[in-house]
Every structure is written in C-alpha cells, then in structure tokens.
Amino acid sequence: MMKRFYILGFLALIVFDTLAQVSFKFASVHAEPLTMDAAWLVRVFGAPWIYGAFVGYIGAFFTWMTLLKYAPVGPAFAASHLELISVTLISVWLFDDTLTLPKIVGGALIIAGILCLARSEDKDSQQVEVEPSQAPAS
Amino acid sequence: MSQLTIILWMLNVIVDTSGQLAFKAAASASAEHDGIAHWKHMLKRPWIWLGVICYVFEFVLWLAFLTLVPLSVGVMLGSINIVVIMIAGRFLFKESLSKWRLIGIMLIACGVTVVGFE
Numbered sequence: 650m651m652k653r654f655y656i657l658g659f660l661a662l663i664v665f666d667t668l669a670q671v672s673f674k675f676a677s678v679h680a681e682p683l684t685m686d687a688a689w690l691v692r693v694f695g696a697p698w699i700y701g702a703f704v705g706y707i708g709a710f711f712t713w714m715t716l717l718k719y720a721p722v723g724p725a726f727a728a729s730h731l732e733l734i735s736v737t738l739i740s741v742w743l744f745d746d747t748l749t750l751p752k753i754v755g756g757a758l759i760i761a762g763i764l765c766l767a768r769s770e771d772k773d774s775q776q777v778e779v780e781p782s783q784a785p786a787s
Numbered sequence: 788m789s790q791l792t793i794i795l796w797m798l799n800v801i802v803d804t805s806g807q808l809a810f811k812a813a814a815s816a817s818a819e820h821d822g823i824a825h826w827k828h829m830l831k832r833p834w835i836w837l838g839v840i841c842y843v844f845e846f847v848l849w850l851a852f853l854t855l856v857p858l859s860v861g862v863m864l865g866s867i868n869i870v871v872i873m874i875a876g877r878f879l880f881k882e883s884l885s886k887w888r889l890i891g892i893m894l895i896a897c898g899v900t901v902v903g904f905e
Contacts, residue, residue, distance in 0.1 A: 670862055677854040685851060693850060730869070733862055740858040751905040752859060758898030759866045765891030766869070 651719070658716045659728040662709055666732035669705025671739055672698045678744075723771030730763045788856070788903070795852040796864055799845060803868045804875055806841030809834050811880060863902040870895050 676698035680689055693699055709729075716725050737756060740746040788796075813834035820828045829835045853861050870892050876882040884892075 670858060673850060674853050674858040674861075677850045680850070681854060683851055683854040685847075690847075730866070733866065736862045737859040744858055746857045746859045748859075749905055751901050752863065755898040755900075755902030755905070756859075756863055758894050758901060759863060760898075762891040762894030762896075762898060763866075763869070765887045765894060766873075769885045769887030769891065 655716075655720055655724075658712060658720065659724070662712045662716065662725075662728055663732050663735055665705045665708035665712055666729070667705075667735045667739060669702045669709060670732065670736045671743065672701030672705060674740070674744060676702060721771055723767040723769075726770050727763055727767035731760070733759060733763075792852065792855045795848055795855065799848045799852055799865070800868055800871055802841045802845045802848060804871045806838045806845060807872050808875055808879060809838035809841060811876070813838060815880070860902060860905055864899060866895055867899045870899075 676693055676696060677683075679696045679698055680692040683689065713725070713729060716728075733756060737746070737748075737752070741748060813829045813832065816832060816834060817825050817828035849865075856864070873882070873884070873888060873892060877884050
C-alpha cells in the first residue's frame with residue numbers, strides 16, 4: 650500500500666535526521682573543550698558519536714532519494730525539515746534543554762514557514778517548467 | 788550568543804549556501820548527460836569538488852557551533868540556511884520566488900529572529 654510506504658519513508662527520514670543531529674551534539678560535547686585544533690579533531694573522531702552522525706546522514710540521503718522517486722516533493726521537503734520538532738523534544742530529554750517561550754514561538758514560526766515552502770513546491774511541481782533554470786557559465 | 792557563536796553561525800551559513808549552489812551548478816552544467824555519463828561529466832568539473840570542500844568545512848563548523856549552543860537552538864538557527872539558499876537561487880539560477888515561497892521565507896526569518904533572542 651502506497652500510503653504506508655510514504656508514512657514509513659517520512660518516519661525513516663525524520664529518524665535518520667534526528668539521529669544525525671543528536672549524534673553531532675554528543676560528539677561536540679564529548680570533544681570539549683572547543684580548541685579547534687588537531688587534538689580537538691582527534692577527540693571528535695576518537696569517540697563513536699561522530700559515526701552515528703555519518704550513519705544518520707547516509708541513511709537520510711538514501712531515504713530522501715527513494716522517497717523523491719515516488720512521493721510528491723512538497724510533503725517530502727517539509728518532512729525533511731520537520732526533524733526540528735523531534736530534535737527539540739529529544740534535546741529536552743537528553744541534554745536538559747528547556748522549552749522557553751522564544752524557542753516555542755520561533756520554532757512554530759519556522760515550522761509554519763517550512764509548510765508554506767512545501768506548499769509552493771507542490772504547486773510548482775505540478776506545472777511544466779516554464780522558465781528553465783540557467784546554469785552559470787562554466 | 789557570544790561573538791564566536793555568531794561568527795561560527797555565519798560561516799556555517801556561507802559554506803552551506805556555497806556548497807548547495809556548487810552542487811546545483813554541477814548538476815545543471817551536466818544536465819544534458821544521463822546516468823554514468825552525467826556523473827563522469829560532473830566529476831571532471833570543479834563545481835562538484837567545490838561543493839564537497841564546502842561540506843567538509845561545514846561539518847567542522849557545525850560541530851564547533853553545536854558545542855556553544857543547545858541542540859534545539861542550533862537546529863532552529865540553522866533553518867536560516869533554507870532562506871539564504873532560496874534567495875541565492877533566485878539571483879544565480881533565476882529560480883522563481885512564488886507567493887508561498889515568499890511567505891515561507893518571511894515566516895522562517897521571523898522564527899529564527901525570535902529564537903535568536905533566546
């Protein structure tokens with residue numbers, strides 16, 4: 650069933666994206682202090698977290714490409730950015746982030762913006778390309 | 788936000804946008820080829836490599852940035868990349884900014900501004 654495929658695909662995308670961001674945060678915390686030198690990079694790559702971020706990115710990439718083959722680009726685009734919600738909730742749980750008013754209001758505005766962009770993508774993809782995009786002279 | 792945080796954020800926006808634009812340039816400069824030929828054509832030209840270099844820098848910058856801000860704030864501030872890339876696409880690739888895109892861009896920009904006061 651196609652509907653189940655979409656839902657599973659979008660969920661997988663959000664899970665991979667969330668895994669990537671949470672792993673990035675763990676990697677950065679583990680590698681502190683932020684000295685931005687070779688020793689810092691050694692601390693980053695010496696812990697397992699950064700590899701979780703790679704898994705998340707690679708998983709998200711292939712899920713995205715598979716979804717794009719079948720799903721309309723608008724909802725797919727929105728889903729690819731909705732990890733904002735899952736990442737925020739998980740960071741409250743794992744990293745003791747607090748849900749302050751600016752975060753809630755700002756986050757809601759960003760989500761609303763993403764949904765508008767998703768809507769525009771949907772409409773644009775329904776039309777045949779009227780103005781082909783031009784590549785810069787290369 | 789400290790000065791270093793803002794510098795890292797801005798640098799991240801710059802390399803992410805440059806990377807995306809380079810990938811777009813790579814893909815559209817080779818658009819007349821298909822399949823393996825498409826990839827061969829892209830790999831022989833500088834655009835895709837510029838994109839890869841940008842992404843390597845972005846990876847390091849994002850890690851440094853996340854050390855300084857809470858993860859939830861980080862991903863919200865990172866949403867500004869969507870806006871910058873769309874505006875850059877408008878000027879460099881003549882991509883259209885429809886009504887819904889403009890509304891979306893403005894909402895995201897407002898949201899990022901509000902989060903910035905956090």
